[in-house]
Amino acid sequence: MPHEIVVYGVLIPGLLPIFLAALVVMAVIDTALARRGLYRKVWHPSLLRLALFTCLFCAGGLLLIR
Amino acid sequence: MSATPPPAATARRWPWLGEFLAGEARAWVYVGKCVLAIFLTGWLAMWLQLEKPSTAMLTVIVVMHPQSGMVLAKSFYRVLGTLTGSLFGLALMSAFPQQRELFLFLLALWVALCAGGATLYRNFMAYSFVLAGYTAVIVVLPAISDPRQIFDSAVMRVSEVLLGIGVTAVVSDLILPQRLRVLLRHSAQGQFAHFIDLVREATRGVLPRERLEEAHLDIMRAAIQLENLRASVIFEDPEVLARSARMRLLNQRYMAAATTLQSLHHLVNRLKRRGRDAVVTALVELYRPIGEALDVPQRHEPAVLEERLRACLAAFPAHLAPLREHFEEHAARLEFDTGAALVERLLEELIGYTGAEAALRSGQPLRGSVERVRFRRGNDLVGAAVAVARTFLTMTALSLFWLASAWPSGANTMLMATVFSGLLATSPNPVLSASRTLYGYAIGFLAGLVMEFYLLPSSEGYGMLVLACAGLMMIGPYLQTRPALAGMGSGYSLGVIGLTSISNPMVYDAVQFFNTGLSQLGGVGLSLVSFMTIPGIAGSRWQQRRVLRLLRREVERAARAPLDGLAWSFESATRDLLQQVVSGTRPGSELLAWALSVQETGRTLIELRQDLAETALDAPARLAIDRALTAVAQLYEAPDASRWLEADAAVLAAIHAAPAGAAVRLHLYQLRSALRDEESPLAPYQPRPAAGASPHAP
Numbered sequence: 001m002p003h004e005i006v007v008y009g010v011l012i013p014g015l016l017p018i019f020l021a022a023l024v025v026m027a028v029i030d031t032a033l034a035r036r037g038l039y040r041k042v043w044h045p046s047l048l049r050l051a052l053f054t055c056l057f058c059a060g061g062l063l064l065i066r
Numbered sequence: 067m068s069a070t071p072p073p074a075a076t077a078r079r080w081p082w083l084g085e086f087l088a089g090e091a092r093a094w095v096y097v098g099k100c101v102l103a104i105f106l107t108g109w110l111a112m113w114l115q116l117e118k119p120s121t122a123m124l125t126v127i128v129v130m131h132p133q134s135g136m137v138l139a140k141s142f143y144r145v146l147g148t149l150t151g152s153l154f155g156l157a158l159m160s161a162f163p164q165q166r167e168l169f170l171f172l173l174a175l176w177v178a179l180c181a182g183g184a185t186l187y188r189n190f191m192a193y194s195f196v197l198a199g200y201t202a203v204i205v206v207l208p209a210i211s212d213p214r215q216i217f218d219s220a221v222m223r224v225s226e227v228l229l230g231i232g233v234t235a236v237v238s239d240l241i242l243p244q245r246l247r248v249l250l251r252h253s254a255q256g257q258f259a260h261f262i263d264l265v266r267e268a269t270r271g272v273l274p275r276e277r278l279e280e281a282h283l284d285i286m287r288a289a290i291q292l293e294n295l296r297a298s299v300i301f302e303d304p305e306v307l308a309r310s311a312r313m314r315l316l317n318q319r320y321m322a323a324a325t326t327l328q329s330l331h332h333l334v335n336r337l338k339r340r341g342r343d344a345v346v347t348a349l350v351e352l353y354r355p356i357g358e359a360l361d362v363p364q365r366h367e368p369a370v371l372e373e374r375l376r377a378c379l380a381a382f383p384a385h386l387a388p389l390r391e392h393f394e395e396h397a398a399r400l401e402f403d404t405g406a407a408l409v410e411r412l413l414e415e416l417i418g419y420t421g422a423e424a425a426l427r428s429g430q431p432l433r434g435s436v437e438r439v440r441f442r443r444g445n446d447l448v449g450a451a452v453a454v455a456r457t458f459l460t461m462t463a464l465s466l467f468w469l470a471s472a473w474p475s476g477a478n479t480m481l482m483a484t485v486f487s488g489l490l491a492t493s494p495n496p497v498l499s500a501s502r503t504l505y506g507y508a509i510g511f512l513a514g515l516v517m518e519f520y521l522l523p524s525s526e527g528y529g530m531l532v533l534a535c536a537g538l539m540m541i542g543p544y545l546q547t548r549p550a551l552a553g554m555g556s557g558y559s560l561g562v563i564g565l566t567s568i569s570n571p572m573v574y575d576a577v578q579f580f581n582t583g584l585s586q587l588g589g590v591g592l593s594l595v596s597f598m599t600i601p602g603i604a605g606s607r608w609q610q611r612r613v614l615r616l617l618r619r620e621v622e623r624a625a626r627a628p629l630d631g632l633a634w635s636f637e638s639a640t641r642d643l644l645q646q647v648v649s650g651t652r653p654g655s656e657l658l659a660w661a662l663s664v665q666e667t668g669r670t671l672i673e674l675r676q677d678l679a680e681t682a683l684d685a686p687a688r689l690a691i692d693r694a695l696t697a698v699a700q701l702y703e704a705p706d707a708s709r710w711l712e713a714d715a716a717v718l719a720a721i722h723a724a725p726a727g728a729a730v731r732l733h734l735y736q737l738r739s740a741l742r743d744e745e746s747p748l749a750p751y752q753p754r755p756a757a758g759a760s761p762h763a764p
Binding site: 045 | 134217236239240243303304305307308
C-alpha cells in the first residue's frame, strides 16, 4: 500500500484511511460486545476499548509499512 | 473507582466535614486530570513539532469536564465543528483571496449563521455550530495577508485541536473516570419512582390543579434532562449506545402516560364542577384498582408493577360492566364512556412504561415491537435570527474598524469577540457569563505575565516547565469546579495558556505579550458589550409570547400533519418548547395553563385522527369531523370568542353525526369537554352562562 495518497493534488497520509477503517471495525466490535453485556465483566472497560482500538490500528499500520 | 471517601470517624462526628472532604477530593481529582492532560498535550505537541502547542493546550481546557461522557460527547461535536469550519475557511479563501471587503462580509455572514444555528439546539450539537463558525475565522485570519498559507494554517489548526481532544478523551476516560452513566441511571430511576408515586396519589384522590401543574413541570424537565443525558452517555458507554433506542422509547411512553393522566384528571375535575357526581363516583371507582395495583411493598420495582398492572387490565372489562349499567341516560353514558376509555388507555400506557423500564433494568429484550422514535425539538426561529443579527453586527463593526485602523492586533480582537459571542450566546444569562469570563481573563492576564517573565525564563527542560507552571495552572480548573465561579475559571485558564503561548523555542517578547493580551481582553469586553446592546431573548416576555404562539400552533400540527409518528413528535416538541422558557415560568402562569391545554387537545386530536383512519365512516360524518378539526385548529391559532363558538358548534355537530358507540365519538366528546373547561385558558372566550353578557362577545 502507498504511504501517501493523492486526493485532488493534496497529499494525505496513508494512515488516515486505516484509522477510519479501524474506527468502523471498532464500532462493530463495540456493539457486539455491549449487546452481550461483556463490558460488565471487565475491570476497566474504557482501557479495554482503547487497547482494542490500538491493536486494530497498529495491525493496519503494520500492513502499510510492510 | 471513585474519589477517596473521608475517614469514617470524622464523617460521623461532623457530617458536613465529610461532605466537604468528599467534594474537595472530587475537585482535586478533576484538577489533577486537567493539569496532567494540559502538560501531556503540550509535550506531545512539541514533540510532533506543531506550530502552536498552546492551541492544543487550550483545547484541553475547553473540552475538559468532570464527567467523562460529557468530554467524549463534546469532543465528538468539536471534531465535527472544527472540520466543517476549516473546510469553509479554505473554500472562502480560495474563492476571494483579493477582495478583502467581500471576504470579510461573507466570513461575518457565515459566523453569524452558525451562531444562529447553535440556538436551535440545546445540547452539544449547538457547540458544533459555534465551532464551525469561529474555526473558519481562526483558520483564515493568520493567512489573510498571505493567502498561500491558508492550507498549512488549516492543517495545523485541525492537527492541534485533534491532538488536544485525543489526549483529553483518553485522560478523562482512563484515569479515575466519573461516569455519567451512574447519573443517568439514578435520574431515570428517580423519575420512574416519582411518576409511579404521582399516579398512585392521583388515583386515590383528586389532585388540585396547581399540584398537577407542578407535577407537569417536573415531568417535562425530567423528560428533557433524560434525553440530554442519554445523548451524552452514548459516547461513554457502548452498552447505553446499544440500548439507546430503548431509552428513547421509555421516555416517549413516559410522556404519553403523563399526558393521559392529565387528561383524565381534567375530565374528572370538570365533571365534578358541573355536578355530575354519579359519573365522577363511578369513574373514581373505575380507576381505584390502578392505585391498588401500584400500592405494593416493592413500590418501585417495575417488573412487579408490570405484572400487577397486567392483571388489572385483564380484570378491567369485568370491573367496567356493572359500573356502566348505572347510566341509562344518553349524556351520562357518553361522559362515563369517555372517562372509561381514558382510564383504559392510561392503564395500557402504564403497562408499556413499566415494561420498558423493567426491560431496561434487567437487560432483557423488550416484548413486542419497538417503534422507531425520535425526540423532536421545538424551535423558535426568531430567537435564532436575533443571534444571527448580533453576531453579524459585531463582526461587521469589528471588520470595518480593523480595515479602517489597520491595527496590527485587530485580528486578535475580532477572533476573541467572535469566539465568545458564539460560545456564550447559548448560556442562560450571557451578560453575566461574559462579565465573569472577562474578570477571569484579566486575572489570567496577570498570571500569564508572572509565568512568562518570572517563572519560565529560569526553568530548563520540560520537567522544570511543568513544575514552574503547575501551581498557576491549577487555579483555573479548581475555580471551574465551583458552579458560581466556573465561567471565571475557564476565562482564567484561557488567559494564562493563550497569552503565555508556550512554544519550542520559547519567545519572550514583552511588547507582543501586551499587544496580544490587551487586544484579546478588548475582544472579550466587546462580546460583553454586544450582549448588553442586543440582549438575548431567553426569559423575556417577548419570547414567552412567541413560545405561546408556537405552542398553540402545535395543535394545528396535530390536526393537519401526517399521522406517521405524529404522537411522539407532538409530545416531545411541546415539552421542548416549554422548556425554553421554563426558567421564568411559575406554576399558575398563563403559559403553563396553555401548555396543559395544548397537550390535552392536541393529543385528543391525534387519537381522533387515528380512529378516523381505522374505522369506516360514511361521508357526512367524516365531513363533520373534518370541519371540527379545522375549527379547533383555527381556535388555537388565534383564540377569540367567535372562533370558540364556531369550534364548539362544529364539535357538537360532529358528535351528532358520528355513529353511537364509536371510539371517534368519545374523543369528540373529550374535545368538547376540554373546550368547555372553566379553568382552562380558553375560559375567557367562552360565553357567560347569563346569556350574551360576555364582555368578549362581539
